[in-house]
Amino acid sequence: MPPRLLRRFWTVAGLLFRLPRRFSMMLFCGGLVFWHFALLPPKLTHAGEFRVQPSIAISEEYSDNVNQTREKVSAFTTKVTPNIAATYTAPFWDWNLSYNLEYRHYSEDVILDTGDTGQNDFRHTLNVRGLTRLIDNLMYLDVRNVFERTDLNVVRRSTIPQFLDAPANGIDTQDIPALNGDAPDRMEEVLVFEDIRNRESTDRNTFSISPYFALDPTDRTSLGTGYRYTNIWYRDDNADNSEEHHTFARAEYRLTRAWGLNAGYSSTWKRWDDADGVDQENVHNVYGGTSYAYGPESRVYGDFGITWRQRDRIDAQGRETSTDPFVRAGFRHRLTAATSIFGEVTTPITPTRGDTDTTDLTWNAGVRQLIGRYIATFITTVRYIDDPLQETTRQETVYALGVVRPYGRGSVSLSSSYSEFDQPKETKTAATLALTHSLTQRLTANAGLGAERRSPEENAEIDEWRTFFGLRYLLSPTLQASLFYRYFDSTSEDPFSDDNFQENRVTLELRKTF
Numbered sequence: 001m002p003p004r005l006l007r008r009f010w011t012v013a014g015l016l017f018r019l020p021r022r023f024s025m026m027l028f029c030g031g032l033v034f035w036h037f038a039l040l041p042p043k044l045t046h047a048g049e050f051r052v053q054p055s056i057a058i059s060e061e062y063s064d065n066v067n068q069t070r071e072k073v074s075a076f077t078t079k080v081t082p083n084i085a086a087t088y089t090a091p092f093w094d095w096n097l098s099y100n101l102e103y104r105h106y107s108e109d110v111i112l113d114t115g116d117t118g119q120n121d122f123r124h125t126l127n128v129r130g131l132t133r134l135i136d137n138l139m140y141l142d143v144r145n146v147f148e149r150t151d152l153n154v155v156r157r158s159t160i161p162q163f164l165d166a167p168a169n170g171i172d173t174q175d176i177p178a179l180n181g182d183a184p185d186r187m188e189e190v191l192v193f194e195d196i197r198n199r200e201s202t203d204r205n206t207f208s209i210s211p212y213f214a215l216d217p218t219d220r221t222s223l224g225t226g227y228r229y230t231n232i233w234y235r236d237d238n239a240d241n242s243e244e245h246h247t248f249a250r251a252e253y254r255l256t257r258a259w260g261l262n263a264g265y266s267s268t269w270k271r272w273d274d275a276d277g278v279d280q281e282n283v284h285n286v287y288g289g290t291s292y293a294y295g296p297e298s299r300v301y302g303d304f305g306i307t308w309r310q311r312d313r314i315d316a317q318g319r320e321t322s323t324d325p326f327v328r329a330g331f332r333h334r335l336t337a338a339t340s341i342f343g344e345v346t347t348p349i350t351p352t353r354g355d356t357d358t359t360d361l362t363w364n365a366g367v368r369q370l371i372g373r374y375i376a377t378f379i380t381t382v383r384y385i386d387d388p389l390q391e392t393t394r395q396e397t398v399y400a401l402g403v404v405r406p407y408g409r410g411s412v413s414l415s416s417s418y419s420e421f422d423q424p425k426e427t428k429t430a431a432t433l434a435l436t437h438s439l440t441q442r443l444t445a446n447a448g449l450g451a452e453r454r455s456p457e458e459n460a461e462i463d464e465w466r467t468f469f470g471l472r473y474l475l476s477p478t479l480q481a482s483l484f485y486r487y488f489d490s491t492s493e494d495p496f497s498d499d500n501f502q503e504n505r506v507t508l509e510l511r512k513t514f
Contacts, residue, residue: 048090057081059509067111068199068488068501075108079509093132100125113149113201113236123149124203134211142210142228150204152239154387155426155454160400160417161381199498202236212248225249232386239388244270262303263288272391279391281311287328295334303328325349330364338370375404387423395422410437410444425457442474460493482509 061077081102088095102123109117126147134141151157212226230244250264264287271280287305294300304327311320330344343365362382369376379400387394402415416431434448450466470484484507492499 048088050086050088052084052086053513054082054084055511055513056083057509057511059507061505061507063503063505065501065503066106066108068490068503069111069498070500072501073108073110075106075110077107078105079103091133092136093130095130096128098125098127111199113203125149138215139211139213140226142212143208145205145207147203147205149201152200152202152234152236152389154385154394155419155421155428155456156200158385158396158398158419158428160402160415161379161383161398202234202239204235204239205231205233207231207233220254222252223250232388234388236388240272240391242270242272242386242388244268258293260291261289262291279312281309283310284308287326289328297334297340298332300331301329339368341365341367373405373407375406377402377404390423392423396420410435427455429453429455444472446470446472460497462493462497462499463491465489478513480511482511483507484509 057079058081059079061079062074063077064074065072066075066077067073079102081100083100084098086095086097102125104121104123106119106121109119112118112121124147126145128143128145130141130143132141132143133139208228208230210226210228212224212228214222214224216222226248228244228246228248230246232242234241246266246268248264248266250262252260252262254260264285266285268283269280270283285305285307287303289301289303289305291299291301305325307322307324307326309320309322309324326346326348328344328346330342332340332342334340343363345361345363345365347361364381366377366379366381377400380398382395382397384393385396397420398417399419400415400417402413404411404413413434414432417429419428421427430450430452432448432450434446436444436446438444446468447470448466448468450464450468452464452466454462454464465488467487468484470482472480472482474480484505486503486505486507488501488503488505490499490501494500
């Protein structure tokens with residue numbers, strides 16, 4: 001082995017042993033698993049189906065402002081990224097695993113996510129989902145764990161929501177994972193303009209486990225009940241960790257093939273840990289309602305219920321309480337094969353509150369229309385996001401419009417969105433234009449332009465522009481080479497803000513799939 005390469009090997013090995021035990025073990029075990037499956041892929045057996053897909057990417061990147069700050073620091077970045085994706089399907093359980101390790105070596109000292117400076121950075125991304133049928137058609141166990149590098153600024157990382165149909169009735173199917181499938185709750189942008197840089201980012205682990213029962217005692221009756229525990233941990237001490245205990249029960253009775261009755265109850269206890277102590281919140285929901293199906297994919301439903309909420313705060317606000325009766329109504333309708341529409345709205349009825357306003361009108365609606373060769377989508381929703389820096393759950397109201405024009409060799413898409421946040425009030429306006437085109441059978445080009453404006457209530461506005469151009473060439477069925485160029489321009493009304501910067505970035509990557 002050449003002396004220079006040997007020195008680089010021992011440098012990486014030394015860094016590994018200086019990492020905290022948690023990350024050292026994760027890196028070591030992940031490496032063993034990756035090379036085991038890359039060199040010795042498993043065979044299928046009659047007991048279940050096991051699929052594994054290892055890959056590795058090596059890239060070299062140049063940035064003229066690697067820290068994305070007013071004072072530019074240029075650097076080369078060498079990245080080594082092994083990845084493994086595995087699925088195992090058997091009569092009694094389904095498991096999905098994806099693990100990605102990204103090692104970065106910078107030619108200069110850069111600002112890391114810890115706030116220190118250094119030339120080496122390790123990023124782990126682990127996504128595990130397991131559904132075990134403990135008793136077939138009766139008892140289930142759902143386990144999930146996601147470990148990832150995340151942006152702590154929830155406004156900046158907010159994305160356009162996925163177009164999803166409304167629930168079959170007013171029941172919150174999120175409580176019954178087996179009945180809800182793996183439908184995502186977000187629509188990722190067509191092009192990834194920016195990976196998560198170190199500024200205002202940290203590692204986050206989200207773990208949840210949910211044992212539950214789901215059964216049909218009779219042809220007309222469906223029952224479900226269970227418990228879900230969720231724990232969110234951040235490596236950054238400035239971000240608040242949280243845990244949640246959630247119990248739920250629901251019942252549905254079908255009076256006829258089209259008309260049904262439903263009722264449910266849920267209880268949630270959540271707490272946030274910070275340097276000053278613990279905030280906690282207790283929420284109880286009970287509801288009952290009906291649904292009516294007037295077509296194969298069309299129905300209306302309505303519920304009436306009451307929400308009791310109590311929050312204990314460690315600051316001067318003390319205890320907050322509220323009792324909120326509410327009405328929920330919704331529909332799902334397929335007009336034609338090319339048009340579908342859904343909507344749901346929940347509104348409180350003469351609520352009686354404590355010291356603060358805790359409940360507002362919420363909704364979730366959308367329409368998808370095929371217009372010639374264009375696919376148009378409009379979505380509006382109210383969703384709730386835990387903000388680890390604000391020590392609270394923030395409400396986000398989103399309005400999004402998208403148009404996609406697919407054609408023989410690629411597609412063109414245009415999307416725009418507007419979001420409003422509370423506690424504190426902020427707005428975000430964004431637009432993206434993206435193009436994908438196959439130049440030849442082996443060569444594909446991508447290009448994009450993005451603009452964004454964030455307007456905090458008490459701070460200066462921030463405008464961001466992003467441009468992207470990329471080429472991807474298929475050297476063989478399992479080997480591809482890519483060349484990317486990205487440009488970022490961020491401007492703040494505050495001349496001393498770190499949000500004033502420009503960056504040019506060029507990346508050359510080689511990716512091998514085994």
